[in-house]
Amino acid sequence: MNQPRHPNQTETKRATGLLGRLRDKLAVTQRGFTRGLSDLLLGNRALDGALFEELETLLLSADVGMDTTRFLMKGITDQVTRKELKDTRAVYQALRRGILSILAPCQQPLAIPALPRPFVIMVVGVNGVGKTTTIAKLANRLKNNGLSVTLAAADTFRAAAIEQLKTWAERLDIPVIAQHTGADAAAVVHDALSATVARKSDVLIVDTAGRQHTQEGLMDELKKIRRVIKKTLPDGPHEALLVLDAGTGQNALSQLSHFREAVGVSGLALTKLDGTAKGGILIAMARLTGLPIRFIGVGEGADDLRDFIAQEYVDALLPPP
Numbered sequence: 505m506n507q508p509r510h511p512n513q514t515e516t517k518r519a520t521g522l523l524g525r526l527r528d529k530l531a532v533t534q535r536g537f538t539r540g541l542s543d544l545l546l547g548n549r550a551l552d553g554a555l556f557e558e559l560e561t562l563l564l565s566a567d568v569g570m571d572t573t574r575f576l577m578k579g580i581t582d583q584v585t586r587k588e589l590k591d592t593r594a595v596y597q598a599l600r601r602g603i604l605s606i607l608a609p610c611q612q613p614l615a616i617p618a619l620p621r622p623f624v625i626m627v628v629g630v631n632g633v634g635k636t637t638t639i640a641k642l643a644n645r646l647k648n649n650g651l652s653v654t655l656a657a658a659d660t661f662r663a664a665a666i667e668q669l670k671t672w673a674e675r676l677d678i679p680v681i682a683q684h685t686g687a688d689a690a691a692v693v694h695d696a697l698s699a700t701v702a703r704k705s706d707v708l709i710v711d712t713a714g715r716q717h718t719q720e721g722l723m724d725e726l727k728k729i730r731r732v733i734k735k736t737l738p739d740g741p742h743e744a745l746l747v748l749d750a751g752t753g754q755n756a757l758s759q760l761s762h763f764r765e766a767v768g769v770s771g772l773a774l775t776k777l778d779g780t781a782k783g784g785i786l787i788a789m790a791r792l793t794g795l796p797i798r799f800i801g802v803g804e805g806a807d808d809l810r811d812f813i814a815q816e817y818v819d820a821l822l823p824p825p
C-alpha cells in the first residue's frame with residue numbers, strides 16, 4: 505500500500521521531472537481540454553449559470569461522460585451553494601479535488617508478487633488499441649526490473665501480428681512462442697505455458713487477437729485461452745489486462761462490458777493519451793467501473809508506458825494554478 509510520507513529533495517525533483525514530461529506528452533490534451541478549462545476558470549468571471557453551463561459542456565466534450573460530468577458538477581454547485589467557493593479559481597481547485605477523488609481509488613499499479621510463478625498476464629482489447637505495443641513496453645519494463653519474461657503470440661488471426669510481436673521480442677531480446685497464422689490460439693498458449701514453466705520464466709504475457717470473423721468468435725477464442733491457462737494454473741491468468749484507446753471515448757465502456765464477460769477484466773491500460781485532445785475517458789472509466797487503472801500509454805516508444813498515478817495525471821491535466 506502507498507504509505508503517506510515526506511518526499512526528500514531528490515524524489516521531489518524526480519517527480520517534477522516526471523510531471524513535466526507527462527505534461528509534455530499530453531501536449532494535445534493541454535491545447536484542448538486543459539486550455540479550455542484554464543481560460544474558463546482562471547479568469548475573472550462571475551459564478552453564474554452561464555459559467556456552469558460552459559464548464560459542463562467542456563467536460564462532456566472531453567469524454568468525461570454524462571453521468572460523471574453531472575456528478576462533478578453537482579459537487580461543485582453544492583459547494584457554491586454552501587458558499588465554500590467564492591470565485592472561479594476556487595471552482596478550478598474544487599474540480600481538481602473532485603477529479604482526484606474519482607481517480608485515486610483506481611491507482612493500483614500492477615505489482616508482480618514473488619509468487620506465483622509463472623505470473624500470467626493475458627492482454628485483451630479490440631483491434632488497433634495498442635495491445636502488442638503495450639506488451640512490448642511492459643515486457644521491457646519487467647525485464648529491466650530483473651524479471652524473466654516470455655511472450656505468447658496468440659493473435660494468430662492476422663499474419664502481420666505474429667511478426668510484429670517477434671520483431672519487438674527480438675529488439676528487446678525476450679523469447680516469444682509462436683506458431684503459424686491461423687493456428688489455434690489456445691494451442692499457442694498451451695505451448696507457451698509449457699515453455700515458460702520449463703525455462704522457469706517469471707512472467708508470461710499473452711498477446712491476443714483484437715478481431716475475428718465475428719465478435720462472438722473472438723470472445724469464444726478468449727474464453728478458450730483462459731480455460732487452457734486455468735488447466736495448468738487454476739488461479740491464472742493472474743491479470744487480465746484490457747487495453748483501451750483513450751481516443752475512442754464512451755465506446756470504451758461497451759468494449760469493457762464485452763471483455764469483462766468473456767475473460768473477467770482485472771485491470772485497464774489506457775493508451776494513446778498523447779494523441780487525444782480529450783483525456784476525460786479515464787475519469788469516466790474510474791467512476792463507472794472502479795477497476796484498477798494499471799498503465800497509461802503516452803507514445804510509441806518502449807519507455808512510453810507509465811504506472812497510473814492519480815495525482816500526477818490530475819496535475820498534468822489541470823496544472824495547479
Ligand SMILES: Nc1nc2c(ncn2[C@@H]2O[C@H](COP(=O)(O)OP(=O)(O)OP(=O)(O)O)[C@@H](O)[C@H]2O)c(=O)[nH]1
Nearest residue numbers: 631632633634635636637714775776801802803804
Ligand atoms: N501515439 C501512440 N501510439 C500508440 C500507443 N500505443 C500504441 N500505439 C500505436 O497504435 C498502433 C496499434 O498498436 P498495436 O499495438 O499494433 O495494437 P493492437 O491492439 O495490438 O492491434 P491488433 O493486433 O490489430 O489488434 C501502432 O501504430 C502503435 O504504435 C500510444 O500510447 N501512443
Ligand SMILES: [Mg+2]
Nearest residue numbers: 635636659665
Ligand atoms: Mg496486436
